[in-house]
Amino acid sequence: MQITSKFTTAVHILTCIDVFGEQMRVTSEFLSGSTGVNAVIIRNVLAQLRSAGIVNTRQGSGGAHLAKPLNEITLYDVYLAVECVDNDEGLFHFHENPNARCPVGRNIHKVMDNRLSAVQAAMENELKSVSLSEIVADTKRIISEE
Amino acid sequence: MQITSKFTTAVHILTCIDVFGEQMRVTSEFLSGSTGVNAVIIRNVLAQLRSAGIVNTRQGSGGAHLAKPLNEITLYDVYLAVECVDNDEGLFHFHENPNARCPVGRNIHKVMDNRLSAVQAAMENELKSVSLSEIVADTKRIISEE
DNA sequence: CTACTTGTCAATATGATTATTACAAGTTTG
DNA sequence: CAAACTTGTAATAATCATATTGACAAGTAG
Numbered sequence: 051m052q053i054t055s056k057f058t059t060a061v062h063i064l065t066c067i068d069v070f071g072e073q074m075r076v077t078s079e080f081l082s083g084s085t086g087v088n089a090v091i092i093r094n095v096l097a098q099l100r101s102a103g104i105v106n107t108r109q110g111s112g113g114a115h116l117a118k119p120l121n122e123i124t125l126y127d128v129y130l131a132v133e134c135v136d137n138d139e140g141l142f143h144f145h146e147n148p149n150a151r152c153p154v155g156r157n158i159h160k161v162m163d164n165r166l167s168a169v170q171a172a173m174e175n176e177l178k179s180v181s182l183s184e185i186v187a188d189t190k191r192i193i194s195e196e
Numbered sequence: 197m198q199i200t201s202k203f204t205t206a207v208h209i210l211t212c213i214d215v216f217g218e219q220m221r222v223t224s225e226f227l228s229g230s231t232g233v234n235a236v237i238i239r240n241v242l243a244q245l246r247s248a249g250i251v252n253t254r255q256g257s258g259g260a261h262l263a264k265p266l267n268e269i270t271l272y273d274v275y276l277a278v279e280c281v282d283n284d285e286g287l288f289h290f291h292e293n294p295n296a297r298c299p300v301g302r303n304i305h306k307v308m309d310n311r312l313s314a315v316q317a318a319m320e321n322e323l324k325s326v327s328l329s330e331i332v333a334d335t336k337r338i339i340s341e342e
Numbered sequence: 343c344t345a346c347t348t349g350t351c352a353a354t355a356t357g358a359t360t361a362t363t364a365c366a367a368g369t370t371t372g
Numbered sequence: 373c374a375a376a377c378t379t380g381t382a383a384t385a386a387t388c389a390t391a392t393t394g395a396c397a398a399g400t401a402g
Contacts, residue, residue: 051199051280051358052289054390058312059291062304069300077347084301086293088392093348109348110400125311134197143198143359145205147232153339154215155230158208161334165271166204169322176318180311188307193299197389200359223378234361239379255379256369289390 056132059087060095061185064123067105067114068186069193075113095132102131120186126177141170202278205233206241207331210269213251213260214332215339221259241278248277266332272323287316 062085067076074080078096082089096114099105104123106115116123135141144162148155208231213222220226224242228235242260245251250269252261262269281287290308295301 051197052282052285053197053287055289055291056390058288058304058308061308062291062294062300065304065307066298066300075347079347084295084298085291086295086301087291090350090393091391093350097349107348108400109398110346112347112400125315136198139198141199142204143201145201145208145231145233148208149230149232152212152230153342154208154212154335155232157335157338158204158211160338161211161331162204162207165326165331169271169319172322173315173319176315180315185307185311189300189303192303192306196299202359221378225378236362236381237360239381243380253379254369255367256377258369258378 053129053134054132055087056091056095056098057129057134059085059091060099060128060132061125061182063092063095063099063114064104064116064120064128064182065186065189067116068120068182069190071113071115077112077114081114098131098133099128102127104128104131119183121181121183123182124178125180125182125185126174128182129174129177135170140166141173142166199275199280200278201233202237202241202244203275203280205231205237206245206274206278207271207328209238209241209245209260210250210262210266210274210328211332211335213262214266214328215336217259217261223258223260227260244277244279245274248273250274250277265329267327267329269328270324271326271328271331272320274328275320275323281316286312287319288312 063081066081066084070076070080078089078092081092085092096105096107100107100117103117104127106117107113129135144159148158150156209227212227212230216222216226224235224238227233227238231238242251242253246253246263249263250273252263275281290305294304
């Protein structure tokens, strides 16, 4: 099981918009070339980032732009935007038909739910602690040292 | 994206072994009935728990038994045993073909890896903090109050 | 108008997860 | 030993999520 690559793709996209955005139009075709991901997927990810208020895009004119400063975008915002984990279902997939006639079967969900939520929250809190400005700053530093 | 239900199934199994183990043989058929999960899946999960030194099973005689006390088994041990997350790949699936000729493409992995590992570690640390004895104690308490 | 780009649909592959059938091999009971 | 039961495991199929691809309507800019 792995969290969809749309997440790392989205971070890659946002980094490109900041790194290249001033010199050129950052189109879905360009992003497809940089990420190695199909342009339709790129457009879908951009649409999700746009719905989340993270980027602006427009038909025709082309080129994605940041809708807010990088330091106001965390990995968690990106994670939410691309729907890595379904809000209803949660991170852990429960076996769906525990037997209600078994004392354990009818209570296991109740007993585990809070704890699994805490595990998911621990992961999400860590995502909240990283802002895109850190990611991009590191990227620019590495590029300048190459 | 969700973590395989083999994880919650395994916790369910271990709870059943402790709750019912003294009164009866806890066979894969019985566990299949309690969990609503196919008996072959149950046997596969039991095989993984056995490989991890968490339970004992034997051909023929039937009935799974705990190989160590519940308070020495954490959710993390179970998570490792049933291989929720591939050790090589990690929790996050990276897009696989970033363009090495793009400055961002050839560095994005390097920049993100540490941070994604930290996120995964935060989740796994939370799993380590919960022992099966807590889960089973809660279950028994709820059953006794029904 | 023309060239380009985004938004989106539909069809297809690909891969992971779970279910199911089948049977060899080990254990227990009589 | 024979019968009944159980685990271990392989192979196949069904289901679902993920990612790719081609197509085209609609918006924008020169």
